[in-house]
Amino acid sequence: MIPVGKPFVGDEEIAAVAEVIRSGMLAQGAVVTAFEDEFAAYCGVKEAVGTNSGTAALHAALLALGIKAGDEVIVPSFTFIATATAVSMCGATPVMVDVDRETYTISPDEIAEHITSRTKAVIGVHLFGQPFDVAPVRKICDDNDLFLVEDCAQAHGAMYKGEKVGGFGAAGCFSFYPTKNMTTGEGGMVTTDDPELAARVRRVINHGQSDKYLHTELGFNLRMSNLNAAIGRVQLAKLDGFNAKRQENAAYYNENLKCAGLTTPYCRDDSVHVYHQYVVEVGDDFAMGREAFMAFLREKNIGSAVHYPMPVHMQPLYRDSGNAVCPVSDVLSSRVLSLPVHPGVTAENCAYICDTINEVN
Template sequence: MIPVLEPSIGEKEIENVLKAVKSGWVSSKGKFVEEFERKFAEYHGVNFGVSTSNGTTALHLALESLGIGKGDEVLVPVLTFAATANAVLYCNAKPVFVDSHPDYWCIDPEKIEERITKNTKAIIPVHLYGHPCDMAWIQDIAEENDLYVIEDAAEAHGAEYRSEKVGTFGDISCFSFYGNKIITTGEGGMCLTDDEDLAEKMIILRDHGMKPGKRYWHDVVGFNYRMTNIQAALGVAQLSKLDKFIEKKREIASVYHDNLNDLAEDNKITLHPEMPWAKCVFWAYSIILEDTDSEVFREKLSRRGIDTRAFFYPLNVMPPYKTGGNFPVADRLSSNGLNLPSGVEISEDTILFICERIREVLK
């Protein structure tokens, strides 16, 4: 079975992990944690990096540091992984869902303002499947309404909006390094910010609320959200390969695009978009089926040895988040969208094989 996504782990990663293990610093202390935070922040041109145990805890840490709490509302795209909404609920705040943009699938800025109330405190734009949100528009809305912006860049390491990397626009940005992400630490996450006060708050909150320089003294109730030195060792090696991985992701997308374009011209599928103002990193190269049952299509590809993944369910239809509202774009994308094999180790011949099987199934 050709997998949708898989990590690319080399000798440098193994060497770093062994160094961490042999040093005896295998938990949340050790040189690799500081090095990974510093280098990841430098890669983005941001002042502070705060590593976390995973991408979900990064989101929660960001919200907590901004004081989001009971009675507050946070605008969230209805088409995203559940972690985005879960982090809001962890704060006893309310996620308010916004429909997707039909052209590039991320949160639709045009739909944001109609969802703002006197209780709205923040927006979490999610750079879905590696494509940036329209951050200038979102920032304008946030400034006009005195809202925080927390970028969810879990799926978009190195993506760019108007030649600036995502993760550099919000008050805080959050990343995931889960095993299927562009770079991985197994589990792990990161918050980036240019605000020193926010960085200090997040550092305290992720370490049980312990006061720096006064061990076992807690001024606030915090969390155990720390990244381990072993994870960070893996991250340092992976980060050195990020640009190469992005180049490969874009090459993969180009091969898919060139070999599926005729199906798009025949209105059988819609290809993964890239807006003129965006540099998409195609975390998972994705297509939208037109007039084809996606479950039947996926099953036929599976029988041919090709794994695919359906798009996320719209959050508003699932029991923990069930709300009213009409989200036609997200509904269509969710029903008809699927992610194709996109791991950086995939060969061009394998992609061509997948394209031929897609063509075969769609006849």
């Protein structure tokens, strides 16, 4: 089976972890600091703070920005659940809005329509590795005195108008889950150009500690460990190579998938897409329904997955408490299908996948 997602860790990562184990310094320490510095430099931002997941990065960034009960934070409905639950974890209300039909990313018009006196921030998601349209979203945030938070969980190394994601708003939040463009096992990172915000994030993730055993605010234990950071440092050095292979595979699909009823991803021409997922749309005029198509692919040893089968505003957690109307997200959830695009997918795999799918017609 060609898996739809797979981590790429090898001997160098094993050696780096072994070195940390031998050092005896397993928890947060110098290796985390080195990884933070390297990640900040890679993203072109002043500061980066390691966390133990992408969800923790979002949670800590929002808390550090002062998001609290009574506040509203606008999020896209077509995303992974953590974009919204991080807001709920702060006691605030995620306000789900619809996404753009072509890029699947947050719609600036929808944001503008949903701002109220309680709105404090907007989280834009660089979904599947493609940046959302940052310029109009940032303008809306600036005009309305709202924080912009980038959810970069799926977009390490992606670029918008020549700049890497992670530095466009108050904070950028990355995930290093095993199937992401780079991994630390579990882990996350908050990026920011604001040293004061970085200092607040550091307190939030470390028991609200402002000095040794002095706790000035409610904090959590959301810290990254040296073990995870050791993997991350090796992976960061490989990230551009990983992304280049994803882009090569995606370019092959874009060129060679020719099947009535199957739409290949829209790609903004002012951005660099890093294809965390390669997502096609299975239309009504395709030869079979999405579930039958997935079963067909499975029979042919091709893995696939649906990201995401239910938009956030329809999740049992949220659907009774809100009245969000997101028709684009609804349609996408019923049509999207992710094909294998990760660096382990070979040129032969790509040719086999295209030939197999093109034969469906």
